[in-house]
Amino acid sequence: MTEKHDIVIVGGGPAGLAAAVAAYDAGVTDVVIIDREEAPGGVLRQCIHNGFGLHKLGRELTGPEYAAVYAAEAVKRGIRILRETMVTAVSPDREVTACSREGILKIEAGAVILAMGCRERSRGALNIGGTRPAGIFSAGTAQRLINCEGYMVGKKAVILGSGDIGLIMARRLTLEGAKVEAVCELMSYSGGLTRNIVQCLEDFDIPLYLSTTVKEIHGRDRLTGVTVVAVDESRRPVPGTERYIECDTLLLSCGLIPENELSLAAGIPLDTITGGALVDERRETEIPGIFACGNVLQVHDLVDYVSDEAELAGRSAAAFVRGEISQEKTVTVSAEKGIRYCLPQRVHTDAGKTELYMRVAAPAERVKIVARDGERVLLEANRRRVAPGEMEKITLTPEMISGAEEIRVSLEAWK
Ligand SMILES: Cc1cc2nc3c(=O)[nH]c(=O)nc-3n(C[C@H](O)[C@H](O)[C@H](O)COP(=O)(O)OP(=O)(O)OC[C@H]3O[C@@H](n4cnc5c(N)ncnc54)[C@H](O)[C@@H]3O)c2cc1C
Structure with missing residues (x-):
């Protein structure tokens, strides 16, 4: 049909x-x-x-x-x-x-x-060593089981990844009576919104370990614990920093x-x-x-x-x-120094007011987002602090776009 x-x-x-x-x-x-x-x-x-x-x-x-x-x-x-x-x-x-x-x-x-x-992202995509017991869930699966199906996923949990879903689930598990032993984050900063770190972890005294990952999973039928390890700037495990945490549940919130x-x-x-x-x-x-x-x-x-x-x-x-x-030509929008990506990636030269959405590559303070066409500065937007977990946006006017050849966006120091 x-x-x-x-x-x-x-x-x-x-x-x-x-x-x-x-x-x-x-x-x-x-x-x-x-x-x-x-x-x-x-x-x-x-x-x-x-x-x-x-x-x-x-x-x-x-x-x-x-x-x-x-x-x-x-x-x-x-x-x-x-x-x-x-x-x-x-x-x-x-x-x-x-x-x-x-x-x-x-x-x-x-x-x-x-x-x-x-x-x-699932366990298979993360390459965590160890056994394959029950008790390992993606954070969203646990969210669905608890909030929609009415099943509790465990009593003692470790959460890998501090994106928003992981943070929200740390609070959810606590409110449902489980003990969240730790939230471990591979990066040296959290990937979640500041408001979620405050409201979901700090308000419930849940520890967040940055530059830390899960190295090994233990347990046969059910998870019995995980070995966590500190990582260096290249995200490689630092020998001698391994620590065993007893738990029956591991939630993965890794992107x-x-x-x-x-x-x-x-x-x-x-x-x-x-x-x-x-x-x-x-x-x-x-x-x-x-x-x-x-x-x-x-x-x-x-x-x-x-x-x-x-x-x-x-x-x-x-x-x-x-x-x-629009039958007009488009100009490319590209992300440069300090900006991971910028969207949209191209703009018609007859576009009206256009918002550019972007994420920064790393947390920074007192910076400015700068949009340039060649050497010409189109726009500068100051920010007291930026973090990869929080999307940034700037607005280009039709005048800025109409004569541009290529729009490049970067993050620079705000003196
Ligand atoms: C597990 C999880 C938890 C989240 N928690 C939060 C939160 O607490 N707070 C927050 O602000 N944001 C949260 N988010 C982000 C949230 O997903 C987005 O803010 C928002 O839901 C995105 O909307 P969307 O319509 O783009 O995608 P979705 O909400 O994911 O909707 C996509 C829809 O497309 C359907 N679909 C996909 N493929 C097909 C297909 N081939 N055929 C038919 N249908 C299809 C899916 O079934 C789904 O209904 C969460 C995301 C996830 C994955």
């Missing part, structure tokens, strides 16, 4: 929902969202803590509440959401193939928005990987740093009519920014369907 729709959105998480609503409000009403889960909302359905929506909605909500706001907006507009339906292929000419209990569905789409989110298998199969070029598609200021990938937004494009720290980005992608897809696309 082949259907035709103006816009097909792959993924019904916060990104997919916000993109659908924005596309609809921009005048393209034939929008379909496809999600493999039984309900829309994506990962937010398992994030039952608060802290969502302060920036976007002006109030503090839990994850499911935040997702419900956008799901209700989609339903109000009559946007079709196909649940328990897995997209298995997207072709470069925008044919979307999906399967569900009803069978295989093919849709010819005017535009496609990719909003598939991320998955977590998110954008789910871009569909994008790769469609031939969409990806950025080696973000793991997401290379996009322009409208969030259009290098394949015309295919857009990307949310965590599948870049790992966001706050869902509020996911919604902002998705709304932009939704409006852009609507413009594409109406044939309103």
Whole structure:
């Protein structure tokens, strides 16, 4: 069976929902969202803590509440959401193939928005030595088991990785009666938001060991303990610093990987740093009519920014369907000294006000983000402190972009 729709959105998480609503409000009403889960909302359905929506909605909500706001907006507009339906292929000419209990569905789409989110890095990808007992979970799996399924994962835990999910789960386990012995972080700084370090670790006296990793896993049927070890600046274990911690649970919070298998199969070029598609200021990938937004494009720290980005992608897809696309040339945006990546990676010379999102390579104080075109300084933005866990953004005006040849962004000392 082949259907035709103006816009097909792959993924019904916060990104997919916000993109659908924005596309609809921009005048393209034939929008379909496809999600493999039984309900829309994506990962937010398992994030039952608060802290969502302060920036976007002006109030503090839990994850499911935040997702419900956008799901209700989609339903109000009559946007079709196909649940328990897995997209298995997207072709470069925008044919979307999906399967569900009803069978295989093919849709010819005017535009496609990719909003598939991320998955977590697993133990297999981390190469930790030792046995393979029960009791080792990715932090997100433990979050789902505890918050959605009602299962407690253990009594004494060590958490490897201090990204936001690890920090949130340290607090969650403590509130559920477990003892979190340690959060270990390979880097010399935490990858999480400062507010989460304070509210999830410091408020609960949970120790954070920086420059430390798990070297070995012990236990036969169930985990009995882990050996942790300090690492040097090159992240190599320092001999003699090994320490055994008794625990029955190890949570891994060691990074998110954008789910871009569909994008790769469609031939969409990806950025080696973000793991997401290379996009322009409208969030259009290098394949015309295919857009990307949310965590599948870049790992966001706050869902509020996911919604902002998705709304932009939704409006852009609507413009594409109406044939309103820029014919102007694009200039490259590149990240230099001190900046890990910058997104979008290219901007049309007739772009309006454009926000550049970026992450710094390492924590720093009293620095400025500088955007240059050749030797010409376009913009300088001072920051008292920056950290890789917190996304930065600067705004370029149309005047800065219109005559530029190549925009380069770097981090410099602020004297
Ligand atoms: C385990 C975990 C915990 C997190 N906890 C927090 C937190 O506490 N606070 C916070 O601010 N952020 C948290 N995040 C970040 C959070 O994921 C993002 O802020 C936000 O959910 C990203 O929205 P998204 O729509 O891009 O992706 P997601 O929420 O991941 O939604 C993607 C959707 O796409 C669907 N999908 C993917 N592939 C397909 C396919 N082929 N076919 C059909 N459907 C598909 C998925 O089922 C999912 O519903 C967490 C992320 C993870 C992975």
